[in-house]
Amino acid sequence: MNINNTFRTRNMLDQKFAQRIAKQLTAAISDKGYASIAFSGGSTPKGLFKELSNKNIDWSKVTITLVDDRWVDTQNTDSNDRLLKENLLQNYAANATFFSLKQADALTEQYLTNLTDQANSFLPLDxxxxxxxxxxxxxxxxxxxxxxxxxxxxxxxxxxxKVVPTTAPYERVTFNYAALIQASHLYLHVVGQSKQDVISQALANDDAVAMPIRAFLQNEDKTCNIFWAE
Structure with a gap:
């Protein structure tokens, strides 16, 4: 784990993080001819999305997907699908292939099997x-x-x-730990002191069921780089 990626402002974080991601995607394309990346949703990455969308790399060889999404209509304001389309799949990044996690009306086991089969074409993620x-x-x-x-x-x-949280709205579709931990480059992107406090709490114990982020932060074989700004 690496906590050295600390920035005074969120804007500085977004700029530096976008530069690093662009280099890693370009390296993957050079190495194997294509690249894949999965993003989380929420308000935190909006600035990063805008910075990254303006990076002039060969986006036509990049598959963009989501780590997870709420099972809502893709026009819903709570949809991560919509978030990416409006903030990342713009400018140069409009040329990327977008793999949506919401491609049907019903979140069934058969749907998840089919979706996983499709995702296997770009797994493991870069x-x-x-x-x-x-x-x-x-x-x-x-x-x-x-x-x-x-x-x-x-x-x-x-x-x-499929996940059904009891403390948050909506059913969810998400990649499991086994898929995410195989990424060539793994990051945790958080802002604000409260999230720094949660990280400290996560590192103080190894019970991943109580705090699932622990499984990623405390994995012995995979470095999860933390990008944080106040």
């Missing part, structure tokens, strides 16, 4: 950018959900799963 809630959830792996053990199962196949 870059994963996680967010984190005040309760220590990340992606849509919620400690309050009946699916928390399924989401954190390190022996499971990489997959997309």
């Amino acid at each position: 870059v994963v950018i996680l967010g984190m809630g005040e309760d220590g959830h990340t992606a849509s792996i919620f400690p309050c959900s009946a699916q928390v053990h399924q989401g954190l199962d390190e022996n499971a196949d990489p997959a997309l799963i």
Whole structure:
């Protein structure tokens, strides 16, 4: 784990983070001919999205997807799908391929199987950018959900799963831990002192079921780089 990526302002964070991501995507394209990246939603990454959308890289060879999404209409203001389309899939980045997690009306097991089969075409991901809630959830792996053990199962196949949180609205579709931890570059993007406090709490104990972010921050084989600004 690395906490050295601390910035005085969110604007500085967005600029530096976008530069790093662009370099890593370009390196992946050079190495294998394509790249893939998964983003988290919420208000935190909006500035990063705008910076990254203006990076002049070969976006036609990049697949962009989401770490997770709420099971709502893609025009809903709570949709991460909409968030990406309005803030990231613009400018140069409009040339990227977008893999939506919301492609049907019903969130069924068959849908999840089919969606996972499609995602296997670009897994493992080159870059994963996680967010984190005040309760220590990340992606849509919620400690309050009946699916928390399924989401954190390190022996499971990489997959997309359904989660029904009890402390947050909407059913969710999310990549599981097994899929996200395989990323070549793994990040946690957070802002504000309250999130720094949650990180400290997460590092003080290893119970990932109570705080799922611990599974990523305390993995012995994978570095989760933290990008933080006040």
